Amino acid sequence: LAKTTQPISMDSYEGQEVNITCSHNNIATNDYITWYQQFPSQGPRFIIQGYKTKVTNEVASLFIPADRKSSTLSLPRVSLSDTAVYYCLVGVDSGGYQKVTFGTGTKLQVIP
Amino acid sequence: SAVISQKPSRDICQRGTSLTIQCQVDSQVTMMFWYRQQPGQSLTLIATANQGSEATYESGFVIDKFPISRPNLTFSTLTVSNMSPEDSSIYLCSGRVETEAFFGQGTRLTVV
Numbered sequence: 001l002a003k004t005t006q007p008i009s010m011d012s013y014e015g016q017e018v019n020i021t022c023s024h025n026n027i028a029t030n031d032y033i034t035w036y037q038q039f040p041s042q043g044p045r046f047i048i049q050g051y052k053t054k055v056t057n058e059v060a061s062l063f064i065p066a067d068r069k070s071s072t073l074s075l076p077r078v079s080l081s082d083t084a085v086y087y088c089l090v091g092v093d094s095g096g097y098q099k100v101t102f103g104t105g106t107k108l109q110v111i112p
Numbered sequence: 113s114a115v116i117s118q119k120p121s122r123d124i125c126q127r128g129t130s131l132t133i134q135c136q137v138d139s140q141v142t143m144m145f146w147y148r149q150q151p152g153q154s155l156t157l158i159a160t161a162n163q164g165s166e167a168t169y170e171s172g173f174v175i176d177k178f179p180i181s182r183p184n185l186t187f188s189t190l191t192v193s194n195m196s197p198e199d200s201s202i203y204l205c206s207g208r209v210e211t212e213a214f215f216g217q218g219t220r221l222t223v224v
Contacts, residue, residue: 042217043206044215102154
Protein backbone atom coordinates (compact mmCIF):
# COMPACT_ATOMS: atom_id res chain seq x y z
CA LEU A 1 0.00 0.00 0.00
CA ALA A 2 1.33 3.41 -0.93
CA LYS A 3 2.31 5.61 1.98
CA THR A 4 0.85 9.11 2.01
CA THR A 5 2.22 12.32 3.47
CA GLN A 6 0.05 15.36 4.11
CA PRO A 7 0.27 18.41 6.35
CA ILE A 8 -0.82 17.78 9.93
CA SER A 9 -2.92 20.93 10.12
CA MET A 10 -4.07 23.99 8.19
CA ASP A 11 -5.97 27.15 9.04
CA SER A 12 -8.12 29.11 6.63
CA TYR A 13 -10.55 31.99 6.79
CA GLU A 14 -14.13 31.56 5.76
CA GLY A 15 -14.77 32.14 2.07
CA GLN A 16 -11.25 31.26 0.99
CA GLU A 17 -10.24 28.39 -1.26
CA VAL A 18 -8.28 25.70 0.55
CA ASN A 19 -5.82 23.38 -1.14
CA ILE A 20 -4.52 20.33 0.71
CA THR A 21 -1.68 18.47 -0.97
CA CYS A 22 -0.85 14.82 -0.43
CA SER A 23 2.35 13.09 -1.48
CA HIS A 24 2.28 9.43 -2.54
CA ASN A 25 5.57 8.75 -4.26
CA ASN A 26 5.17 4.97 -4.55
CA ILE A 27 1.66 4.88 -5.93
CA ALA A 28 0.98 1.78 -8.00
CA THR A 29 -0.42 1.69 -11.51
CA ASN A 30 -3.83 0.40 -10.42
CA ASP A 31 -4.19 2.65 -7.39
CA TYR A 32 -6.87 5.29 -7.11
CA ILE A 33 -6.57 8.41 -4.98
CA THR A 34 -9.40 8.98 -2.55
CA TRP A 35 -10.12 11.71 -0.03
CA TYR A 36 -12.27 11.36 3.07
CA GLN A 37 -13.61 13.92 5.52
CA GLN A 38 -14.17 13.20 9.18
CA PHE A 39 -16.04 15.33 11.69
CA PRO A 40 -15.65 14.73 15.42
CA SER A 41 -17.67 11.78 16.69
CA GLN A 42 -18.47 10.58 13.17
CA GLY A 43 -17.08 8.03 10.77
CA PRO A 44 -15.12 9.21 7.71
CA ARG A 45 -17.17 10.32 4.73
CA PHE A 46 -16.17 9.98 1.10
CA ILE A 47 -15.43 13.31 -0.63
CA ILE A 48 -13.86 12.60 -3.99
CA GLN A 49 -11.83 10.07 -5.90
CA GLY A 50 -9.65 10.20 -8.99
CA TYR A 51 -7.08 8.35 -11.01
CA LYS A 52 -5.45 11.09 -13.07
CA THR A 53 -5.90 14.71 -14.25
CA LYS A 54 -8.77 16.56 -12.63
CA VAL A 55 -12.00 15.44 -11.03
CA THR A 56 -14.70 17.77 -9.79
CA ASN A 57 -17.92 17.16 -7.90
CA GLU A 58 -20.36 19.33 -6.00
CA VAL A 59 -18.12 19.71 -2.97
CA ALA A 60 -14.49 19.59 -4.14
CA SER A 61 -11.97 19.24 -6.92
CA LEU A 62 -9.08 16.84 -7.08
CA PHE A 63 -5.99 17.67 -9.10
CA ILE A 64 -3.58 14.89 -10.02
CA PRO A 65 -0.42 15.60 -12.03
CA ALA A 66 0.74 13.31 -14.80
CA ASP A 67 3.23 11.43 -12.62
CA ARG A 68 0.50 10.80 -9.97
CA LYS A 69 3.04 11.12 -7.17
CA SER A 70 0.95 13.76 -5.48
CA SER A 71 -2.59 15.06 -5.45
CA THR A 72 -4.32 18.23 -4.29
CA LEU A 73 -7.76 18.45 -2.79
CA SER A 74 -9.32 21.84 -3.44
CA LEU A 75 -12.25 23.09 -1.34
CA PRO A 76 -13.81 26.25 -2.80
CA ARG A 77 -14.99 29.00 -0.46
CA VAL A 78 -14.80 27.09 2.79
CA SER A 79 -17.24 27.69 5.60
CA LEU A 80 -17.04 26.96 9.32
CA SER A 81 -18.78 23.64 8.70
CA ASP A 82 -15.79 22.48 6.65
CA THR A 83 -13.70 22.30 9.82
CA ALA A 84 -12.74 18.63 9.91
CA VAL A 85 -9.92 16.17 9.36
CA TYR A 86 -9.20 15.31 5.72
CA TYR A 87 -7.57 12.02 4.83
CA CYS A 88 -5.80 11.18 1.59
CA LEU A 89 -5.73 7.47 0.71
CA VAL A 90 -4.15 5.57 -2.12
CA GLY A 91 -4.10 1.87 -2.85
CA VAL A 92 -7.82 1.38 -3.37
CA ASP A 93 -8.07 -0.83 -6.40
CA SER A 94 -11.12 -1.20 -8.58
CA GLY A 95 -11.64 -4.80 -7.57
CA GLY A 96 -12.87 -3.84 -4.14
CA TYR A 97 -10.66 -6.33 -2.36
CA GLN A 98 -7.85 -4.16 -1.10
CA LYS A 99 -7.97 -2.98 2.46
CA VAL A 100 -8.08 0.73 3.20
CA THR A 101 -5.47 2.17 5.54
CA PHE A 102 -5.38 5.72 6.75
CA GLY A 103 -2.51 8.17 7.06
CA THR A 104 -2.29 10.94 9.61
CA GLY A 105 -4.80 13.26 7.95
CA THR A 106 -4.90 17.06 7.79
CA LYS A 107 -6.86 18.91 10.43
CA LEU A 108 -8.46 21.91 8.74
CA GLN A 109 -9.61 24.74 10.98
CA VAL A 110 -11.81 27.34 9.32
CA ILE A 111 -11.70 30.69 11.06
CA PRO A 112 -14.55 33.20 10.95
CA SER B 113 -23.52 3.68 -2.12
CA ALA B 114 -24.16 2.02 1.22
CA VAL B 115 -25.42 2.97 4.64
CA ILE B 116 -23.86 1.30 7.64
CA SER B 117 -25.68 1.19 10.98
CA GLN B 118 -23.42 0.57 13.92
CA LYS B 119 -24.43 -0.07 17.50
CA PRO B 120 -24.06 0.66 20.27
CA SER B 121 -23.01 4.24 19.63
CA ARG B 122 -21.31 4.38 22.99
CA ASP B 123 -20.87 2.28 26.10
CA ILE B 124 -19.13 2.34 29.44
CA CYS B 125 -17.92 -1.08 30.51
CA GLN B 126 -16.23 -2.63 33.48
CA ARG B 127 -12.74 -4.01 33.04
CA GLY B 128 -12.64 -7.73 32.46
CA THR B 129 -15.95 -7.80 30.62
CA SER B 130 -16.60 -8.06 26.87
CA LEU B 131 -18.55 -5.89 24.46
CA THR B 132 -19.90 -6.88 21.06
CA ILE B 133 -20.30 -4.19 18.44
CA GLN B 134 -22.65 -4.79 15.53
CA CYS B 135 -22.61 -3.39 12.02
CA GLN B 136 -25.47 -3.74 9.57
CA VAL B 137 -25.08 -2.69 5.93
CA ASP B 138 -28.07 -1.87 3.77
CA SER B 139 -26.52 -3.64 0.78
CA GLN B 140 -24.24 -6.57 0.21
CA VAL B 141 -20.53 -5.85 0.52
CA THR B 142 -17.77 -8.33 -0.12
CA MET B 143 -15.30 -6.98 2.41
CA MET B 144 -15.87 -5.39 5.77
CA PHE B 145 -13.19 -3.80 7.90
CA TRP B 146 -12.89 -2.93 11.57
CA TYR B 147 -10.88 0.08 12.75
CA ARG B 148 -9.88 1.62 16.03
CA GLN B 149 -9.40 5.34 16.50
CA GLN B 150 -7.91 6.95 19.56
CA PRO B 151 -9.07 10.52 20.25
CA GLY B 152 -7.31 12.98 17.98
CA GLN B 153 -5.58 10.24 16.02
CA SER B 154 -6.01 8.53 12.69
CA LEU B 155 -7.75 5.22 12.12
CA THR B 156 -5.88 1.98 12.70
CA LEU B 157 -7.05 -1.13 10.87
CA ILE B 158 -7.80 -4.03 13.21
CA ALA B 159 -8.92 -6.70 10.78
CA THR B 160 -10.61 -7.53 7.51
CA ALA B 161 -13.77 -9.63 7.73
CA ASN B 162 -14.78 -11.97 4.92
CA GLN B 163 -17.94 -13.98 4.76
CA GLY B 164 -17.48 -17.67 5.44
CA SER B 165 -13.87 -17.47 6.54
CA GLU B 166 -11.83 -16.27 9.47
CA ALA B 167 -10.98 -12.62 9.68
CA THR B 168 -7.52 -11.44 8.76
CA TYR B 169 -5.87 -9.49 11.57
CA GLU B 170 -3.31 -6.73 11.34
CA SER B 171 -0.09 -6.77 13.30
CA GLY B 172 -0.75 -6.15 16.98
CA PHE B 173 -4.31 -7.46 16.94
CA VAL B 174 -5.28 -11.06 17.70
CA ILE B 175 -8.43 -13.11 17.36
CA ASP B 176 -8.66 -14.00 21.03
CA LYS B 177 -8.87 -10.33 21.95
CA PHE B 178 -10.99 -9.14 19.01
CA PRO B 179 -13.09 -12.03 17.69
CA ILE B 180 -15.03 -11.12 14.57
CA SER B 181 -18.04 -12.73 12.98
CA ARG B 182 -19.27 -12.28 9.40
CA PRO B 183 -22.30 -14.54 8.95
CA ASN B 184 -23.48 -12.91 5.71
CA LEU B 185 -22.70 -10.13 3.26
CA THR B 186 -24.60 -7.45 5.19
CA PHE B 187 -23.60 -8.00 8.81
CA SER B 188 -20.54 -8.25 11.03
CA THR B 189 -19.68 -8.09 14.70
CA LEU B 190 -16.53 -7.22 16.58
CA THR B 191 -16.12 -8.30 20.19
CA VAL B 192 -13.67 -6.55 22.48
CA SER B 193 -12.82 -9.23 25.02
CA ASN B 194 -11.53 -9.06 28.58
CA MET B 195 -11.44 -5.28 28.39
CA SER B 196 -8.94 -3.04 30.11
CA PRO B 197 -8.82 0.77 30.22
CA GLU B 198 -6.33 0.66 27.31
CA ASP B 199 -9.15 -0.58 25.10
CA SER B 200 -11.00 2.70 25.56
CA SER B 201 -11.32 4.04 22.04
CA ILE B 202 -13.67 4.56 19.13
CA TYR B 203 -14.32 1.46 17.05
CA LEU B 204 -15.57 1.81 13.47
CA CYS B 205 -16.70 -0.65 10.86
CA SER B 206 -16.46 -0.11 7.14
CA GLY B 207 -17.71 -1.75 4.01
CA ARG B 208 -16.43 -1.41 0.48
CA VAL B 209 -18.57 -0.88 -2.59
CA GLU B 210 -16.28 -0.90 -5.63
CA THR B 211 -13.62 1.71 -4.91
CA GLU B 212 -15.45 3.60 -2.19
CA ALA B 213 -15.46 2.79 1.52
CA PHE B 214 -18.46 3.56 3.73
CA PHE B 215 -18.22 3.85 7.48
CA GLY B 216 -20.45 3.41 10.45
CA GLN B 217 -20.79 6.24 12.95
CA GLY B 218 -18.49 4.52 15.39
CA THR B 219 -18.78 3.08 18.89
CA ARG B 220 -17.21 5.12 21.65
CA LEU B 221 -16.05 2.65 24.27
CA THR B 222 -14.92 3.65 27.74
CA VAL B 223 -13.53 0.97 30.04
CA VAL B 224 -13.50 1.77 33.74
